[in-house]
Amino acid sequence: MFIPPQHPAIRTMGRIDDAAPSRPIWVYPYTQARFRCTGTAIGITLVNHWNYGESHVGAIVDGMQSRIRIPVNDEPITLTVADHLPDIEHEVTIFKRQDGEHYIELHGFALDDGAQILPPADPEPVRRIEIYGDSVSCGERNEAVRYTGMADPETDLSPYSNAWYSYGAITARNLGAQLHDVAQGGAALLDGIGWFNGPDYIGMEDIWDRIEYNPALGETKPWDFSRYTPHVVIIALGQNDAHPDDFMASDYHGAQARHWRARYADFIRALRERYPAALIVCATTVLRHDEAWDRAIDEVCCGIGDPKVTHFTYSRNGSATPGHPRIAEHEEMARELTAYLEGFGDDLWN
CATH class of the missing domain: 3.40.50.1110 (SGNH hydrolase)
Incomplete structure (x- = not known):
């Protein structure tokens, strides 16, 4: 199931170029998206606009942090953030680990068919x-x-x-x-x-x-x-x-x-x-x-x-x-x- 980046359950933070809401650009470090979901697997679909270094995206699922290597790609690619999860409610944060050595063009997220997506449980900080x-x-x-x-x-x-x-x-x-x-x-x-x-x-x-x-x-x-x-x-x-x-x-x-x-x-x-x-x-x-x-x-x-x-x-x-x-x-x-x-x-x- 494909979840577009502008889905109302997704809370973002950071200077994001969302002139094209269906494919926003993440530039600065610590830019992120947060949501809750059910299901057994989570993916992210993106294009990596690369200048130098080795690119990774960070993820925290149910309090456990991981890094996912992003290959240099000119077309959208779907990367596995987490799989083999129990089919329960999960807290998810996906974030940009690095600076402007690369830009992430975010196309959306992938969940199990029939999974639910919900906003974060905690309120947005003021x-x-x-x-x-x-x-x-x-x-x-x-x-x-x-x-x-x-x-x-x-x-x-x-x-x-x-x-x-x-x-x-x-x-x-x-x-x-x-x-x-x-x-x-x-x-x-x-x-x-x-x-x-x-x-x-x-x-x-x-x-x-x-x-x-x-x-x-x-x-x-x-x-x-x-x-x-x-x-x-x-x-x-x-x-x-x-x-x-x-x-x-x-x-x-x-x-x-x-x-x-x-x-x-x-x-x-x-x-x-x-x-x-x-x-x-x-x-x-x-x-x-x-x-x-x-x-x-x-x-x-x-x-x-x-x-x-x-x-x-x-x-x-x-x-x-x-x-x-x-x-x-x-x-x-x-x-x-x-x-x-x-x-x-x-x-x-x-």
């Missing part, structure tokens, strides 16, 4: 968080737990990227909030630096207001900000910005460093224009980087003069690991970020 970040915010390579506290090995670890275990996703679940994870591995704040889309590097300034942004996968499309208004916005940039030149560390008062700080302030103001009431939290992560970047962010936050723009640092900020944070480090960050946001009280979510 609290809303949004993150603008890089690979850490994506949860990139975080399942490579053997390398906790170590540099990444020189091999493709894209299969070990899982947005479900990113610090932002864990924090959102801790707080009972929705999350839009506007994050891309390798992204700096500014175009021309960082790692994404090299050598013609694309920064968050060319991603943040788009629903699709990877030039290798087609034309960019603007995002309609009226569709989602967060209570909390987290800016988690200032790490990839040190590539190819760590100008903030080498020449803090130089022209390039001053330009970056001015553009960071402009980015905060652009977000404030979109979200007049949101708490904007500026941060980096526990991934090793020069403390000059946190000094720069603090200087900008203080200079903005907005009491709802804050600078948050983790207890092991910039010093925990030379490689991508693994699941344990994301959990550590989430505990601290959760406590920080809880400190603002319930009024934060009004």
